[in-house]
Amino acid sequence: MKIHGRHYRTIWLDEDGWGVVVIDQTRLPFHFETVRLATAEEAAHAIRHMTVRGAPLIGATAAYGVALALRVDASDAALEQALALLGATRPTAVNLNWALARMRRRLTGLPQAERVAAAYAEAGAICDEDVALCHAIGEHGLGVIREIAARKPAGEPVNILTHCNAGWLATVDWGTALAPIYLAHDAGIPVHVWVDETRPRNQGAALTAYELGSHGVPHAVIVDNAGGHLMQHGQVDMVIVGTDRTTASGDVANKIGTYLKALAAKDNGVPFYVALPSPTIDWTLQDGLREIPIEERSQREVTHLFGQAEDGRTGFFQVAAPGSAACNPAFDVTPARLVTGLITERGIAPASAEGLARLFPDLAQGQ
Ligand code: MRU
Numbered sequence: 001m002k003i004h005g006r007h008y009r010t011i012w013l014d015e016d017g018w019g020v021v022v023i024d025q026t027r028l029p030f031h032f033e034t035v036r037l038a039t040a041e042e043a044a045h046a047i048r049h050m051t052v053r054g055a056p057l058i059g060a061t062a063a064y065g066v067a068l069a070l071r072v073d074a075s076d077a078a079l080e081q082a083l084a085l086l087g088a089t090r091p092t093a094v095n096l097n098w099a100l101a102r103m104r105r106r107l108t109g110l111p112q113a114e115r116v117a118a119a120y121a122e123a124g125a126i127c128d129e130d131v132a133l134c135h136a137i138g139e140h141g142l143g144v145i146r147e148i149a150a151r152k153p154a155g156e157p158v159n160i161l162t163h164c165n166a167g168w169l170a171t172v173d174w175g176t177a178l179a180p181i182y183l184a185h186d187a188g189i190p191v192h193v194w195v196d197e198t199r200p201r202n203q204g205a206a207l208t209a210y211e212l213g214s215h216g217v218p219h220a221v222i223v224d225n226a227g228g229h230l231m232q233h234g235q236v237d238m239v240i241v242g243t244d245r246t247t248a249s250g251d252v253a254n255k256i257g258t259y260l261k262a263l264a265a266k267d268n269g270v271p272f273y274v275a276l277p278s279p280t281i282d283w284t285l286q287d288g289l290r291e292i293p294i295e296e297r298s299q300r301e302v303t304h305l306f307g308q309a310e311d312g313r314t315g316f317f318q319v320a321a322p323g324s325a326a327c328n329p330a331f332d333v334t335p336a337r338l339v340t341g342l343i344t345e346r347g348i349a350p351a352s353a354e355g356l357a358r359l360f361p362d363l364a365q366g367q
Contacts, residue, residue, distance in 0.1 A: 001168040003032060009131070010052065011172060013124075014036055018068075018120070019037065019038050020036070021035070021037075022046060022061065023052075025207060026050060028169075028210055029206050029209065031314070037061075037064070040069035040086065041085070042068075043061055043068060043086065044065060044085050044086050044088075047062065047086070047089040048090065050201070053203070054170020054171060055170065056279070057169070058090060059098060059100075059130075060099065060127050062086040062099050063100070063119075063122065064123045066086065066100070066119050067122075069085075070107070071116055079104070079115075083100050086100060092293060092294060092295045092330065093244040094244070095244075098279040103119065103122055106118060106119075107119060127172045130171055130172040131171075131172050133277035133279075134171050134179050134277065137344065138174055138182065139180075139183065140343050140344070140347055141240065141273070141275055143348075145160070145191065145238075146187075146189060148238060149184075157190035157192040158189065158191050159191075159230075159238075160237065160239070161194040161196065161231075161238075161239045162194070162195060162240055162241060163198060163204065164203045165206075166240075166241060167179075167208055167212075176242040177240040177241050177242045177274075177275045185215065185217045190218075191217065192218045192219065193208075194219070194226075196227060197223055197224055198255055198257065199257075200301040204221065205221045206306075224257050227261050228264035228268075237271075238272075239270060239273065241261070241273075241275070242254060242275055242276065244331060245288075245292050246274065246276055246281050246282065246288075246342065247285040248282070248364065249285075249287070249356075250350070250351030250352050251288025252274050252288065252336070253332070253334075254332070254334065256329055258331075258334050259332040259334045262339065265338070266338050272334075272340050273340055274334075278360060281360070281363070286353075289335065292331075294333075295329070295331060296330070299325065300316075301328050302327070303320035303324065304316040304317060304318050304319065305317050336352055346360065
């Protein structure tokens with residue numbers, strides 16, 4: 001995507017050909033800064049502390065983290081140590097496990113002298129493939145937006161609600177939930193996006209709004225509690241969200257609060273779509289509510305807010321009563337029955353075991 005007139009991906013190799021550069025997402029939207037990752041430990045830290053975040057980008061960063069580890073020591077023991085370190089960073093996004101399993105498959109059995117080059121090549125391939133998958137998701141989702149636009153009076157925008165950030169910042173480029181929106185906007189279809197602020201870390205207000213604004217897509221930030229009201233008043237034509245892990249039966253884990261949006265959408269007859277690349281499907285799981293691990297993050301994310309003061313200084317501000325305890329589950333699970341469709345790189349599947357298996361017989365079969 002273009003930022004300040006330059007095309008960026010969210011992760012790339014430095015000029016020296018081995019350092020890994022990422023955009024520091026903890027500094028957005030106020031400062032656009034990059035960070036260079038030079039070791040597996042730094043890659044793990046960037047994932048854990050959310051310098052990078054979003055399921056596909058977490059996977060891509062971990063893959064490069066393996067390459068960084070092997071530069072220092074290409075032995076089997078070092079490979080296993082790096083896989084364990086990176087695999088323990090965040091528990092919910094299955095793209096992390098997927099990318100690390102792919103790295104292990106590619107590297108195990110290779111002579112040590114070939115491992116570093118192979119690791120960089122595989123991490124690069126994961127990134128390039130993610131861009132292609134997200135663009136394909138965009139094309140399929142564009143069809144849905146086009147259909148809704150055709151039913152509206154000419155010139156009226158399609159109002160789309162999204163939660164968290166599932167745009168290009170969450171992937172390598174394009175995004176999942178936002179890819180169809182970018183393509184619709186670029187195709188001249190009027191769209192308007194309701195951006196859930198997405199407490200506690202405000203990925204919507206900070207990142208999605210930043211992305212949409214940079215691309216010129218009309219949008220408005222709303223508090224997390226506003227979506228239901230807007231739906232009751234006919235101001236939402238569809239919801240599109242991303243996901244961190246979707247089960248083989250179509251249950252969807254995504255940022256905390258997604259489930260409540262799905263309930264409100266169901267009650268108001270608003271289509272609720274989830275956009276995802278196939279590496280986000282966990283073919284080993286059936287029951288999302290019981291089986292998907294939900295990350296618990298620090299209480300401080302709830303009691304404090306990151307923002308910019310009027311004098312331009314950025315920092316954390318306490319919003320909760322001093323001394324109050326907080327509880328911070330980072331994701332929730334939306335049952336398949338509340339999902340209108342899963343927008344994937346191969347097309348739109350009903351959120352069911354049959355629906356997913358029909359689109360991905362090759363992947364579903366392996367389980
Ligand atoms: O905690 P985060 O910011 O990593 O959570 C991100 C999300 O919940 C996204 O919606 C999800 O990863 C899909 S990204 C294409």
